[in-house]
Amino acid sequence: MYSIQLIHKNGFEAFTFRKLAELIGTTEASVYRYFENKHRLLIYLAAWYWTWLQYQVKYQTNNINDPVVKLKMIIKLLATTVKDDLRTSYVDESLLHQIIITEGSKTYLTKRVSEDNKDQLFKPYKDLCAHIANIIIEYNPNYRYPKSLASTIIEMAHFQNFFKDYLPSLTDFGETKDESNTVSYLEDMLFRVLRKENCELVNL
Template sequence: MKNLLSVLKISVPDKIFIKDPETSVLGKKIIEHSILLINEIGFEAFTFKKLGTKIGSNESSIYRYFESKYKLLLYLSSWYWAWLEYQLVIETFSISNANEKLVKAIEVVTSTVKEDDNFIHINKSLLHKIIINESSKSFLTKEVDADNKDGYFEVYKRIITRISTMILDVNKKYPFALSLASTLIEGSLHQHYLKEHFPLITNSETKDTPTNFFIHLVKNTIK
């Protein structure tokens, strides 16, 4: 089942990009090096001009794929959530016990991302760091409602819905499944951020993930 990822294409809402970067060598290069550069200098300092210099291409060539760096960040965020959704489906597919399936789901969405041989042009561990540090900038905007209407956040919302369904499979009477699922997703990113930058205000140690905390939180909330 895990080999399924090697033949699957991660789908990102097509309104986010002008040309699908997965369809060309240059497009994949743009994605690969945008991850490296954003991780290196941060999203605020990141520009298409700097990216063009990194990949040895004109700035205008990048605009053929994305109309702005904001749309590029939306693409990276959507790609990450779609990839994580595949991980979630694969890891929980064969688990029939509802409690065990929910625990595995929590492990998947709260663990530190490790590299694998799939999608080699995308450094998934660095992309995870970008999601932790930068992804909120893709929706904390004045345009969020219009962007949501255009379907930019469909993948993000879908993974939350999947987890809320797993919560309800454990306790059908729990009335706040969506709120708990979204808290799990966003809370995990926040705990990873605290572990990296403010370690004195989290119980997640340097080498740990917030997984045990969220398993404890979810189990005790819905019992």
């Protein structure tokens, strides 16, 4: 998908079907045969990404029983730069990951959400969220907000990395190269929230 290269290079706002058509040596109208508009194209890219990530999550947590280890693995997969998957030679997962960080929330932050949602376009994202929520419940069945916590973790894995690179004063890990601080923050947050209350609460 050449669209990944173009969106990664100039951003989704500057991306047009004309430019994509030029790059792949076809016409604008031909691109419209496959995608009704550029917003839908972004949604399809995102859906591909979340489906792929869900697969990665299931593969990497396959033999693991401990929910703590599973959750840590998920945070790592969400927040860490992915290495290119060799089986999908046509997709550069690393570039796509960068795109989803910057453009991902634009898929649903529109007036068309409900319509796109009816067309099941957010299913991969919702499935991943539900999967993570299930592991949260497995770890602490008494926690009351597993889905909200899951969507918080997913979104913040991206936002904190974006902030780190472009608005560092919104994070506590300046302009650090890698994502290890984001992983640490998310793990710390998740397991503090889920800590089982076998000692008294001190602040209530």
